[in-house]
Amino acid sequence: MTEPPPDDAGARTADLYEWQAVMAAADGLRLYLDSLDADGNLVAADQSRVLCERHEDWVTLRGGDAELVSAKHPGLSFGAYTTLNSLADDGGLGHLFGRWLAMQEKATCRLVTTAGLDGPPKQLAALVETLRGRRLAGQKLIAQGEFEELLTAFGKALLKHCDGLAKRWSADASGQSGAVPSAEHLQQIARFLSMFHYQIGPGRDYVSFAAPGMYVRPVLDRLRSVVPAESVWQAVVSLFRARMRAAGPTPVGGLPAVLVFPMGASAPSVAELEKQLGSRIVTLGDIDVAIRTAIAFPAGFARLPRIVRTSRLAIKMEVGGCSDNAVERAEQLRMDYQDLWRDRVASDPLARAEQMRLRRALLRISDTATARVKRPTAGWGADLWRELEAQLEQQAGALPENMDVDLALGGLCELSNRCKVWFSDGFDIETEVARRRSQRGEGS
Incomplete structure (x- = not known):
């Protein structure tokens, strides 16, 4: 009891997993809110969903669009990312860039973090806004001129912290060594940044207290419900905690796969593959059931009231x-x-x-x-x-x-x-x- 431990890694790790579940639940609630009509009814045609812990921390999906989301909580004492190397390594942009390449550059990307930006990372964030604006306006992305030095420096950081990138780039059509990004590589980085979004999230020390008001209240306002937001929040975040541990529904339980690939069988379809990932996926239907159950039985999800002692x-x-x-x-x-x-x-x-x-x-x-x-x-x-x-x-x-x-x-x-x-x-x-x-x- 009197000897301080050298670290508190176990509790902190558990807190970080909880923080990731909270931020994923916030994304799910935003998808749900966007799918409600003016009368608070869920649009049946909206098949938005969240795939947890497969590519990055989670992926938000709507129609044919996907967004890879990486959630990083370096701690309140961290302050800000001040170098491109720390942003690519600690901030996870190196890994995120690798996933984006694996998705054939078709997914947008987002970093959710509690850390700020300063120095070159802050300059990169300004460049992100510029490149995104050009992409949305249908204009050509420029990777030369005033942007070239910053993109080159970021490319060097990616080479250090994106696994397999050097080999992939050295085999590029440019034929150049992967030690320094080529002009084609800079253009690729510019495309990545134009599809990237940097989001500051609330710290883990108070996000669970603020979450009902920040994330649930807008949904309840649309549903015209006056139940305590805390009850609904507990229902939704519990859903995401389970999915992030792949603890969702498994209709076949632990039964073995039998005659799955007989002669003449074709490769699994996208729908079949997604069905196999059901334990990791949160659908709008799942969220809707959780919310409406909590509205109908708020006491079942609310934190138990404290004893009011009067002596x-x-x-x-x-x-x-x-x-x-x-x-x-x-x-x-x-x-x-x-x-x-x-x-x-x-x-x-x-x-x-x-x-x-x-x-x-x-x-x-x-x-x-x-x-x-x-x-x-x-x-x-x-x-x-x-x-x-x-x-x-x-x-x-x-x-x-x-x-x-x-x-x-x-x-x-x-x-x-x-x-x-x-x-x-x-x-x-x-x-x-x-x-x-x-x-x-x-x-x-």
Whole structure:
């Protein structure tokens, strides 16, 4: 617990996969929104879909058009791509260029990332806008003149970070070595950039919180639905999480392939090949079912509501960052402590004085423990809870008769409920109690 790990790769990797699923779900929702008519009905003829984790991170498909999408989250500390080599390598443009070549230059491409651009990559982004504008206007793409130096530098970066590109280019009709891009190669790069789009996406630390409002609310507005966007978002993103692990429907299960390629059989058709990839594909129909199911049964997808606790002890511990289990234990120990002294005070006239001595000792322990764990910024309630128990363990021999560590901890919980012990900086506890009781529909 005290030794920091050299890295946190496992958790970060899981976060990155989740971020990719979120961004793919955003694409799916955009395709879905575009396919809805003015009355919120899905256009049956629209066969748009998303193919996950086959070419790049996903491919968006509509009719005969395809867009290869690479999603890169280098981290908030990364800042920006500042060199063409980092853009081609860390940014994945080298791999994306190779996939584009394999698709015979017919697909558009997009990089979704949280990193910005500076230096030569920023200049390249400006060139992308220029070349795309010329392509859309039906004009000739110019790879010489003022663009030639930048395209050459980017071509050299691609040669370093696009597997097999040097061999492919050296066998080009130009007959030149792949060490330096030829004029024909620069023209090819210009075609790629004219079909490329750079998209800044939200960071993984907050995208899941912002996603319902950013990605789902426009869809619900078109559907004229007032259900919580969070419920619909959970339904849709769960769909993409499964498909990105190839965990979609498999009608034949694990049954073996039998008599698939008999004599005289022809090569599989495109439709047959796509059917085999069904576990990786999200269709508009899939999204429609997920959304309308979430609208019909929003509670089934919404995050479960939190328990609204109204005791002063529970509120203080929650504000301090204590776990639900710690709060439940504290409430039980407080009741056990009350029961103990209720019986003793009723039967022993000296018990009240003993109870006062114990209260003073517990307040001293609380004061010492708070001084050890209190921090000016982060929550320290959970640390205080552990420190109080540790100090009571050390002083167990000085506790009154019939009083163990748990009961003494219950005494500290009782003091907290009486606003003598805090698990965070002090606040207006009575106002918060009234707010929570109103939330639960209780009287004041």
